[in-house]
Amino acid sequence: MARVYNWQIRRQMSYWYPENRPQKQFAAVFDINKCIACQTCTLACKTTWTSGKGQEYMLWNNVESKPYGFYPLMWDSKLLGMLGPQAWNKETFAGRTIFEAAPAGERVLGWRPAEFDYAYPNVGEDDCAGTVEHGVSLHGPHMLWFYYLARICNHCTYPACLASCPRASIYKRPEDGIVLLDQGRCRGYRECTKACPYKKVFFNPLTGTSEKCIACYPKIEQGIQPQCFVNCIGKIRLAGWISTPEKAREDNPIDYLVHVKKVALPLFPQFGLEPNVYYIPPVHAPAKFLQQMFGPGVQAAIDAYRSAAQDEKLAGLLGLFGSTERVVPRFAQEKDWVTAREEDGKEILRVPLREPIYIREAFDKKYQVVRTNCP
Amino acid sequence: MMRALVVTVAVAPAVLLGCRRVETPPSANVVLASAAKLPSEPSDAAWNAAPEYVAKLIPQDLVDPRLMTASTAELRVRALSDGSRAAFRLEWRDETPDDMSATARFADACAVQFPAAVEPTVPSPQMGEAGRPVAITYWSASWQAFVDGRGNSLQDIYPNAAIDHYPFEAASLKSGSAEQQAMAARYAPAHALGNDLAGPRKLPVQDLIAEGPGTLSPVASTDSDGRGSRTQDGWAVVIRRQLPAGFAEQLHTQIAFAVWEGSHEEVGARKMRTAWITLTNQEKP
Ligand code: SF4
Ligand code: SF4
Numbered sequence: 001m002a003r004v005y006n007w008q009i010r011r012q013m014s015y016w017y018p019e020n021r022p023q024k025q026f027a028a029v030f031d032i033n034k035c036i037a038c039q040t041c042t043l044a045c046k047t048t049w050t051s052g053k054g055q056e057y058m059l060w061n062n063v064e065s066k067p068y069g070f071y072p073l074m075w076d077s078k079l080l081g082m083l084g085p086q087a088w089n090k091e092t093f094a095g096r097t098i099f100e101a102a103p104a105g106e107r108v109l110g111w112r113p114a115e116f117d118y119a120y121p122n123v124g125e126d127d128c129a130g131t132v133e134h135g136v137s138l139h140g141p142h143m144l145w146f147y148y149l150a151r152i153c154n155h156c157t158y159p160a161c162l163a164s165c166p167r168a169s170i171y172k173r174p175e176d177g178i179v180l181l182d183q184g185r186c187r188g189y190r191e192c193t194k195a196c197p198y199k200k201v202f203f204n205p206l207t208g209t210s211e212k213c214i215a216c217y218p219k220i221e222q223g224i225q226p227q228c229f230v231n232c233i234g235k236i237r238l239a240g241w242i243s244t245p246e247k248a249r250e251d252n253p254i255d256y257l258v259h260v261k262k263v264a265l266p267l268f269p270q271f272g273l274e275p276n277v278y279y280i281p282p283v284h285a286p287a288k289f290l291q292q293m294f295g296p297g298v299q300a301a302i303d304a305y306r307s308a309a310q311d312e313k314l315a316g317l318l319g320l321f322g323s324t325e326r327v328v329p330r331f332a333q334e335k336d337w338v339t340a341r342e343e344d345g346k347e348i349l350r351v352p353l354r355e356p357i358y359i360r361e362a363f364d365k366k367y368q369v370v371r372t373n374c375p
Numbered sequence: 376m377m378r379a380l381v382v383t384v385a386v387a388p389a390v391l392l393g394c395r396r397v398e399t400p401p402s403a404n405v406v407l408a409s410a411a412k413l414p415s416e417p418s419d420a421a422w423n424a425a426p427e428y429v430a431k432l433i434p435q436d437l438v439d440p441r442l443m444t445a446s447t448a449e450l451r452v453r454a455l456s457d458g459s460r461a462a463f464r465l466e467w468r469d470e471t472p473d474d475m476s477a478t479a480r481f482a483d484a485c486a487v488q489f490p491a492a493v494e495p496t497v498p499s500p501q502m503g504e505a506g507r508p509v510a511i512t513y514w515s516a517s518w519q520a521f522v523d524g525r526g527n528s529l530q531d532i533y534p535n536a537a538i539d540h541y542p543f544e545a546a547s548l549k550s551g552s553a554e555q556q557a558m559a560a561r562y563a564p565a566h567a568l569g570n571d572l573a574g575p576r577k578l579p580v581q582d583l584i585a586e587g588p589g590t591l592s593p594v595a596s597t598d599s600d601g602r603g604s605r606t607q608d609g610w611a612v613v614i615r616r617q618l619p620a621g622f623a624e625q626l627h628t629q630i631a632f633a634v635w636e637g638s639h640e641e642v643g644a645r646k647m648r649t650a651w652i653t654l655t656n657q658e659k660p
Binding site for chain 1: 436438439440441442443475476477478479480481527528529532536538541542543559561562563564565566567568569570571572573574588589590591640642643644
């Protein structure tokens with residue numbers, strides 16, 4: 001095993017291959033607070049990529065309710081149990097990653113779900129933690145809570161799927177960091193379905209190969225965001241490019257949210273993969289649960305998010321989510337406007353910080369009718 | 376009444392002998408007996424002419440991922456040759472027939488391996504090495520099931536599965552038309568690339584070449600054939616293939632075997648294997 005640097009856990013760690021970062025790294029921010037679990041993303045992906053024979057059970061994108069939703073069943077809690085209690089020393093992870101905890105004979109600590117573990121993609125939907133007792137009241141964080149966790153492949157910097165494949169059938173593209181599984185090279189060993197802690201590689205029994213999310217790379221190559229992003233009803237998603245922390249740019253939307261404002265956090269950073277989908281944690285759920293899922297930065301992220309109303313740049317950037325089909329590599333906020341820009345500064349579109357309010361007279365004299373105004 | 380009983384008792388050992396065929400003593404290496412015609416069926420009487428070699432299997436525990444607990448203990452091998460091609464019959468005990476590959480199900484399988492060319496020194500028995508390839512023929516119980524008629528649909532795996540719709544089977548698309556087939560191929564990229572690891576399959580075997588662990592690749596077109604079937608307590612598999620280049624002159628080379636036990640989640644590098652075993656031609660009397 002090689003020694004590599006993982007900035008999400010702020011330390012060196014062991015990995016099967018030496019550190020080899022792509023020229024650009026595809027990344028995304030999902031704002032959990034805005035997700036309504038409509039599953040439009042799931043269907044957008046399903047109809048585009050996984051409507052084939054042998055793909056019936058596959059959801060490259062899925063949305064589950066936490067704490068009781070899992071697809072496949074127990075995907076995260078099972079691995080957490082295998083790892084046992086692990087500690088953070090402030091922002092440095094002091095426990096063992098799944099590469100460091102690999103037992104003899106394995107490249108990664110993992111487990112392979114049973115077939116029926118995939119049979120309940122919406123288990124736990126809208127089930128809240130705890131029971132509604134007399135005296136329950138609404139305050140933040142909520143006494144009874146659940147939240148929606150939309151998940152795709154994280155196109156990890158240190159993919160466990162890639163590390164586990166003895167045939168090197170999985171590769172990370174140097175031009176955009178997208179992790180792909182070569183359908184001509186795979187021999188269906190399913191080491192990857194066992195190794196990926198997020199369970200985002202799926203075996204197709206009718207082709208005999210494993211398949212995974214491709215980050216809609218034909219769209220990314222044209223500068224367009226993936227299907228699950230542009231179809232998102234809640235406008236919770238933003239695709240872009242992430243830098244390592246020391247190279248972070250203020251005008252790169254992903255860098256700004258992850259590195260500058262630290263409002264978006266990786267999913268289970270302690271597993272050690274440096275996943276590249278970042279989540280704005282839900283403000284109403286208890287920090288303890290969220291810290292296990294998103295690491296030690298949870299409270300600071302929630303505080304930063306709550307302050308967005310007073311932070312025009314952050315508020316403006318949040319307004320760019322779901323505003324354009326284009327990938328937004330740069331942005332700028334000036335006075336009342338936020339602009340999405342190409343890398344060369346060319347404007348893609350502009351969005352007002354505050355939507356203008358139009359008030360109509362309740363009584364329309366011209367048509368002699370009474371109209372209702374909606375706020 | 377008494378007579379009948381005696382007859383039954385006398386017949387039983389003969390039946391067992393017929394299965395195990397211990398008439399030739401176990402051989403010290405794998406010996407190719409000559410045969411005018413190579414049998415395709417594991418049950419063919421022609422196999423009785425070949426001595427049996429019992430290969431002890433060891434877990435693949437040299438490269439990660441490894442097989443950490445041993446499973447199939449041994450493999451019984453008989454070999455026949457017609458001068459240019461060879462036929463091997465591999466028999467092993469396996470009480471759990473696994474002939475399906477699904478999300479968490481693995482198929483039983485076996486393979487034979489040779490140095491790709493007969494040379495004074497042999498490449499590593501562990502899948503060969505760079506510049507010194509090994510030739511492999513692999514048989515899978517799942518492929519055998521496809522050859523024997525199992526379909527390749529979701530219902531063949533999950534009989535009660537219901538599917539609403541596949542877009543490439545829409546009524547508006549003429550079934551079998553170029554447009555319809557192109558659309559179906561888009562949803563099955565492995566098939567589109569000719570990587571036929573599932574059904575339908577014409578052959579239960581595949582010829583492959585490797586130059587070290589992780590380099591296994593199929594040859595352009597498989598020339599070998601084979602057939603496997605269940606025995607009372609396991610599998611009997613015939614693999615018929617070309618002998619390695621140079622064998623006709625040297626009359627000896629090395630051979631290695633591997634067995635995968637599906638119910639033990641053995642697949643790829645996780646297998647029971649042998650080291651190199653000498654393969655010779657039977658001395659002419
Ligand atoms: S489309 Fe958007 S809002 Fe709807 S479930 Fe998916 S991520 Fe959530
Ligand atoms: S999320 Fe899983 S499948 Fe995706 S790159 Fe990471 S390890 Fe691989």
